[in-house]
Amino acid sequence: NAGVTQTPKFQVLKTGQSMTLQCAQDMNHNSMYWYRQDPGMGLRLIYYSASEGTTDKGEVPNGYNVSRLNKREFSLRLESAAPSQTSVYFCASCGGPNEKLFFGSGTQLSVL
Amino acid sequence: AQTVTQSQPEMSVQEAETVTLSCTYDTSESDYYLFWYKQPPSRQMILVIRQEAYKQQNATENRFSVNFQKAAKSFSLKISDSQLGDAAMYFCAGGSNYKLTFGKGTLLTVNP
Numbered sequence: 001n002a003g004v005t006q007t008p009k010f011q012v013l014k015t016g017q018s019m020t021l022q023c024a025q026d027m028n029h030n031s032m033y034w035y036r037q038d039p040g041m042g043l044r045l046i047y048y049s050a051s052e053g054t055t056d057k058g059e060v061p062n063g064y065n066v067s068r069l070n071k072r073e074f075s076l077r078l079e080s081a082a083p084s085q086t087s088v089y090f091c092a093s094c095g096g097p098n099e100k101l102f103f104g105s106g107t108q109l110s111v112l
Numbered sequence: 113a114q115t116v117t118q119s120q121p122e123m124s125v126q127e128a129e130t131v132t133l134s135c136t137y138d139t140s141e142s143d144y145y146l147f148w149y150k151q152p153p154s155r156q157m158i159l160v161i162r163q164e165a166y167k168q169q170n171a172t173e174n175r176f177s178v179n180f181q182k183a184a185k186s187f188s189l190k191i192s193d194s195q196l197g198d199a200a201m202y203f204c205a206g207g208s209n210y211k212l213t214f215g216k217g218t219l220l221t222v223n224p
Contacts, residue, residue: 025189031199031210042116042203042214044155050210090157098145098164105159 023091
């Protein structure tokens with residue numbers, strides 16, 4: 001019953017540091033997503049992977065890279081963190097386009 | 113391009129009463145889907161209801177129902193018999209294929 005698992009739950013970085021957010025789902029879903037949530041902004045799509053082996057840019061991809069490691073795992077990498085990347089990051093998955101999204105519990109990231 | 117607008121940053125309702133949350137959208141797609149997601153203080157994103165735009169019938173899920181006005185591009189959420197557990201941030205979202213756009217959210221307070 002794990003669903004979508006994100007790690008870590010909290011992270012503090014200094015400007016310029018790099019880090020990778022991990023996401024795994026155990027529902028055999030084809031599609032996976034990374035969103036960021038900022039106060040007053042709702043959720044914005046960073047990158048998505050429609051299926052294993054493919055990735056595409058969303059609304060706010062600058063400063064991020066992603067890897068669809070296999071069908072279960074989809075990671076998000078910040079190569080050189082900036083204060084503007086302070087946010088809550090959500091990973092999500094679904095069985096196909098336009099289906100219900102299953103979300104992870106989020107990662108609170110602060111960049112100082 | 114797609115936009116989703118929630119014009120009510122905050123709403124309040126008395127327990128057991130009915131409340132309606134507003135959402136308007138704009139899209140150039142002919143085939144799209146609309147959603148309402150709930151985010152309680154736990155931060156977990158939970159699907160409330162899903163509407164397929166090609167279906168004229170309004171979706172319902174127990175105490176939750178939508179008023180989908182396709183010509184007006186309106187997608188409001190009605191919560192009947194409000195309960196304390198309904199207190200949360202509610203996000204309207206719409207999209208097609210793999211790209212979902214979220215509104216900025218409406219914070220719902222339920223008063224006992």
